[in-house]
Amino acid sequence: MERYREINIKYYYHFIKAIIAFMALAIISSHGKSTAEYLFLGALIIVLAIVLFVYPKHETFLMKIFIILLGTIYFYSIFYIYPETWSSFIFICLIPLISILFFDAKLFYFSAVLNGLLYSAISSYIILFESNPAFNYMKTDIIGNAMNFLGSQLLLFFIFWLTLIRIKKQQLYYEQLQQSEKLKTTWQLAAAVAHEIRNPLTVVKGFLQLYESDVSTPSDRKDNYRLMMDELNMAEKVISQFLMVAKPDTGEKSEEIIDVNQELRNIVDLMKSYSYLNDSEFFLELESDCYTCMNIMEFKQLFINIIKNAIEASSHGQTIVIKNREKGKQIWIEVIDRGNGMTKEELRSLGTPFYSLKSKGTGLGMMICYNIVLKYQGTIDINSKKGKGTAVAVKLPSCSRR
Ligand code: ADP
Ligand code: MG
Numbered sequence: 001m002e003r004y005r006e007i008n009i010k011y012y013y014h015f016i017k018a019i020i021a022f023m024a025l026a027i028i029s030s031h032g033k034s035t036a037e038y039l040f041l042g043a044l045i046i047v048l049a050i051v052l053f054v055y056p057k058h059e060t061f062l063m064k065i066f067i068i069l070l071g072t073i074y075f076y077s078i079f080y081i082y083p084e085t086w087s088s089f090i091f092i093c094l095i096p097l098i099s100i101l102f103f104d105a106k107l108f109y110f111s112a113v114l115n116g117l118l119y120s121a122i123s124s125y126i127i128l129f130e131s132n133p134a135f136n137y138m139k140t141d142i143i144g145n146a147m148n149f150l151g152s153q154l155l156l157f158f159i160f161w162l163t164l165i166r167i168k169k170q171q172l173y174y175e176q177l178q179q180s181e182k183l184k185t186t187w188q189l190a191a192a193v194a195h196e197i198r199n200p201l202t203v204v205k206g207f208l209q210l211y212e213s214d215v216s217t218p219s220d221r222k223d224n225y226r227l228m229m230d231e232l233n234m235a236e237k238v239i240s241q242f243l244m245v246a247k248p249d250t251g252e253k254s255e256e257i258i259d260v261n262q263e264l265r266n267i268v269d270l271m272k273s274y275s276y277l278n279d280s281e282f283f284l285e286l287e288s289d290c291y292t293c294m295n296i297m298e299f300k301q302l303f304i305n306i307i308k309n310a311i312e313a314s315s316h317g318q319t320i321v322i323k324n325r326e327k328g329k330q331i332w333i334e335v336i337d338r339g340n341g342m343t344k345e346e347l348r349s350l351g352t353p354f355y356s357l358k359s360k361g362t363g364l365g366m367m368i369c370y371n372i373v374l375k376y377q378g379t380i381d382i383n384s385k386k387g388k389g390t391a392v393a394v395k396l397p398s399c400s401r402r
Contacts, residue, residue: 009056020049023074030082037081044074064102068111071098076118083134089145092119093152100160103167108160112153119149194239201239205232234360241364242353255293257399260324260331261286263296267303268322275311278318280337285323290331293399298372305365306335306392312358313339313390330378331398338389347384369394
């Protein structure tokens with residue numbers, strides 16, 4: 001970066017030298033002007049040269065304004081002192097370009113407004129008081145000149161605005177890229193650590209099982225062993241779920257056409273055994289035949305996680321509704337519960353790794369869901385009210401049955 005800056009500055013100085021030399025040459029090669037005018041222009045060029053040379057070492061906002069002011073004065077002076085060179089009118093129109101060099105929206109507006117005011121002032125003055133016939137072109141078509149001026153300002157604004165948007169987009173993209181790269185390495189590191197922890201856990205668990213089944217072990221100690229096993233099982237669950245999210249995508253998982261209604265029915269049947277504990281009741285409102293192209297295991301995992309959350313949030317006997325419908329090229333699958341719901345804060349934290357309000361939760365379920373849905377260019381929208389319930393809407397691309 002530093003090196004690029006050095007090279008850029010070298011070119012900047014060469015460029016400035018060339019511009020100043022050009023300006024000076026233009027003044028020297030002209031004739032027929034008064035000494036005062038020459039002195040004024042000469043002084044202006046010298047001040048401009050100094051400011052432009054000092055600028056790279058003092059890149060302040062004030063300095064930029066100063067450069068814009070000096071440039072503006074210079075071009076208007078040229079315009080007024082050399083009326084027979086009508087093309088200097090073009091330079092006046094291009095004055096806001098100076099601020100485009102600094103790429104600052106505020107400076108651009110400042111310079112555009114200043115230019116508009118100065119143009120109005122100088123053209124009014126010329127039209128009303130100027131007797132020099134060289135300015136006749138300004139007088140014969142007042143409206144045409146004003147229109148040209150205004151049009152050029154609009155054009156410059158348009159160019160500036162478009163470029164600004166493009167640059168902002170690029171900046172955003174670059175930041176996101178950096179962010180995701182950082183995340184990726186963090187995840188890879190964490191996954192490697194998690195993987196390493198799993199092996200010793202298995203060994204410890206094996207020994208605990210051995211001691212627990214040993215007849216000579218006193219029963220109070222057996223209880224302790226069982227407690228330790230439970231904790232280890234929990235740790236294993238967290239690790240395997242975490243690895244499922246963090247595992248780099250091998251891309252080998254096969255996708256197939258999934259009959260959404262059929263699969264949802266299967267999943268609900270499976271979950272019913274789980275929900276006996278809470279005796280939740282399921283209502284399936286499956287409208288039309290919908291199909292989506294996904295890996296079947298991922299589809300199951302997605303809805304098992306969401307439905308499990310709905311069951312866990314519900315208390316005894318509450319109903320859980322599962323709906324689907326096709327909307328254009330998407331299918332919407334909603335899982336609605338009347339359980340304890342979430343506050344806005346809780347909703348915002350949902351999907352961040354290890355965020356869980358359950359004593360036995362891993363806080364990875366929703367994260368897995370988000371990852372799966374993202375992979376298929378779908379979305380998850382969640383509506384929730386504390387104490388009222390939650391509606392989770394999964395949108396997936398639909399595909400027709402071949
Ligand atoms: P876990 O279920 O292991 O806690 P999840 O990522 O599945 O992890 O969910 C994270 C948290 O989001 C849960 O602990 C719960 O507080 C909240 N949550 C998720 N789904 C619902 C729901 N349907 N109703 C209320 N809270 C929910
Ligand atoms: Mg969960």
